[in-house]
Amino acid sequence: MTEGSEPALWRWQHGGSTSAPLTLEPMAFAAIPGWRDDDHAEALACYLRSAALGPNLPHPAGDAAGLLAEREAARRFFEAHFQPCRINAEPGLLTSYFEPVLKGSRTRSPAFPVPVYRRPPDLALLPPAHPLAAQGLSAARATAAGFEPYFTRGEIKAGALEDRECALLYLADAVDAFIMHVQGSGVVELDDGTCARLTFDGKNGHPYTSISKWLIAQGKLAVEDAHLDGLKAWLRAEPGREAVLAENRSYIFFRELDAGAAGPRGSSGVDLYPGRSLATDPAFHPAGTPLWVSAPDLVFQGKPFHRLAIAQDTGSAIKGPQRGDIFAGTGHAAGESAGAVRHSCDFIVLQPSC
Numbered sequence: 001m002t003e004g005s006e007p008a009l010w011r012w013q014h015g016g017s018t019s020a021p022l023t024l025e026p027m028a029f030a031a032i033p034g035w036r037d038d039d040h041a042e043a044l045a046c047y048l049r050s051a052a053l054g055p056n057l058p059h060p061a062g063d064a065a066g067l068l069a070e071r072e073a074a075r076r077f078f079e080a081h082f083q084p085c086r087i088n089a090e091p092g093l094l095t096s097y098f099e100p101v102l103k104g105s106r107t108r109s110p111a112f113p114v115p116v117y118r119r120p121p122d123l124a125l126l127p128p129a130h131p132l133a134a135q136g137l138s139a140a141r142a143t144a145a146g147f148e149p150y151f152t153r154g155e156i157k158a159g160a161l162e163d164r165e166c167a168l169l170y171l172a173d174a175v176d177a178f179i180m181h182v183q184g185s186g187v188v189e190l191d192d193g194t195c196a197r198l199t200f201d202g203k204n205g206h207p208y209t210s211i212s213k214w215l216i217a218q219g220k221l222a223v224e225d226a227h228l229d230g231l232k233a234w235l236r237a238e239p240g241r242e243a244v245l246a247e248n249r250s251y252i253f254f255r256e257l258d259a260g261a262a263g264p265r266g267s268s269g270v271d272l273y274p275g276r277s278l279a280t281d282p283a284f285h286p287a288g289t290p291l292w293v294s295a296p297d298l299v300f301q302g303k304p305f306h307r308l309a310i311a312q313d314t315g316s317a318i319k320g321p322q323r324g325d326i327f328a329g330t331g332h333a334a335g336e337s338a339g340a341v342r343h344s345c346d347f348i349v350l351q352p353s354c
Contacts, residue, residue, distance in 0.1 A: 022284070022321050024085035024349060032084060032292055032348060034306035040074035041067070043290070043308035046276035050268055050288040050312050056352050057288045058082070078308070082290060082350035092322025094295045094305070096341035097183050097279070097315075098334040099264045099272075099327075103172040104188040104196070112170040112191070114177045119202045119253040120166050123150060126205065139205030150204040154246030168254060169196060175235045178211075178245055179228070181252040184315070185264030187330060198254040199265045206249035208316045211235075214247050228339035250316070263330070266313030274329035275301065279313035284321045285349070287311055292348035293324055301328070301337050308350075322347045 029035055044060075045068055051057050058081035060067055067073045105112040124142040126133045132140050132147055140147040151160040161167075169188060171177045180186035184200040212231050215221035221234055235241045257264075262271040266279070268287035278291060285291065289311040298305040309326060318325050322345060328338040 023088040024351075025088055027084050027086050027348070029079050029084055033294065034304075035292070036075070038075075038307050039071055040078060040308065041069070041071045042273075043276055043310070044068060044074040044077060046273035046310045046312075047288070047290060049270040049273065050310060053268055053270075053286075053288040058352055078290065078350065081353060083353040084292065085349045085351055087321055087347050087349060089321050091344045091346055092320055092324065094293065094298065094324050094326060094341060094343050094345035096300075096326045096328045096338035098338040099185045099187060099330040100176065100180050100183055100335060101187045101189060101331050102176045102180060103191075104169050105191045106169050108167070108170045112172050114171040114174050115161075115167040116169050116171060116177065116180075116188075116198065117156070117161055117166045117253050118168045118255060120161065120164060123202055123204070123253070132205075136207045137205040139203065150206070151251070152204065152206055152246070152249040153251045154242075154249070156204070156251050157242060157246065166253075168198070168256065174245075175232055175241070178235070179232065181250075184252065186254075197257045197259075197261055197264065199257050199261075200252060200267070201255040202253045203316075204249075204251040204253075206251070208250040209248040210317075211244060211248055215244070228335055264327075266327075268312045270312055272312060272327045273310070274327060274334065276307070276309050277312040277327040278309040279315045279318050279325035279327070280311040281319050281321065281323055282311075282314050285311040290350035291324070292350065293326070293345055294348075295343040295345040298341060298343040298345075300326070300341065305343070305345075 048064060051059050060077060067077050108115070122141050123139055126137055126140050126147060130147060132149060137149060139150060141150045171188065186198050188196045188198060190196060212221065212226040215234065216223055216226055221230070235244070238244065264272050266272050266277060278293065280291070291309050291311060293305065293307060293309050295305040313327065315325055324345060324347070326341065328334040
């Protein structure tokens with residue numbers, strides 16, 4: 001949230017916490033390294049997907065087609081309606097995520113044994129003041145006696161939801177299913193020749209645990225092998241992988257998007273745009289906020305990473321004013337790009353100027 005301060009200086013504070021306020025220093029667009037070299041028409045196409053989310057987000061006057069057709073016109077739109085502000089904080093961290101493509105069926109069989117569950121009707125968000133929230137839970141099972149911790153990943157894998165008619169469809173591979181849980185979305189190529197696009201629809205409320213970090217801490221996986229392909233290879237070779245996966249007690253539920261969806265859907269409700277949609281901490285960056293993201297040591301999909309991105313998603317591990325997770329796209333190539341991203345970064349916030 002913003003608080004009044006000196007002229008032309010904004011101070012943001014993290015969700016009303018008692019930590020030191022975050023200062024934003026206004027700057028000129030001309031002072032942003034690489035600003036004029038970006039594809040602003042692509043950034044504007046992404047921005048327009050979420051421009052209706054907030055009453056203070058500027059909208060192009062008239063038909064936006066002209067702006068989208070010409071980079072310079074799109075750049076002038078951002079320059080006319082926004083004030084760039086440098087975040088005065090330590091450099092942050094940029095990671096990346098993607099939408100995997102998996103094999104599945106709407107019918108369970110030996111070839112497709114792994115269920116994907118829709119959101120159960122007894123799953124409810126916890127009130128912030130509830131004692132279970134103090135234990136780190138964000139959701140729970142609503143019962144006649146009150147809230148109870150929801151089933152963990154291990155309990156669900158053992159059959160806790162088997163008789164509840166919650167199965168949405170079935171996947172061929174348990175490791176691929178786990179990766180889809182971590183990414184929060186997926187395209188499932190069904191055995192009847194059709195496809196289903198799945199998106200996040202809630203979690204069981206237990207905190208997320210990184211299996212890669214857990215394996216490194218246990219001495220089971222080398223740091224240099226803790227990328228997506230390395231993790232998948234270790235899990236596929238490990239007979240006891242289910243016990244390892246259960247170390248992440250968090251479990252994701254999905255729903256199916258309509259056939260017209262242009263991509264997976266972020267937490268803000270809009271279809272994500274490859275290379276432009278950014279998961280951020282909503283305590284600092286409201287949905288729809290344009291952010292110039294600079295990661296000097298990162299070459300992403302063939303280009304140095306200095307670009308305008310739009311806050312359109314969130315994530316349980318995305319915390320802090322300069323913490324971002326860039327959406328890489330769909331499929332194996334996007335997964336390879338995403339798996340290589342873990343770089344220091346800086347944000348410049350574009351605040352509406354009127």
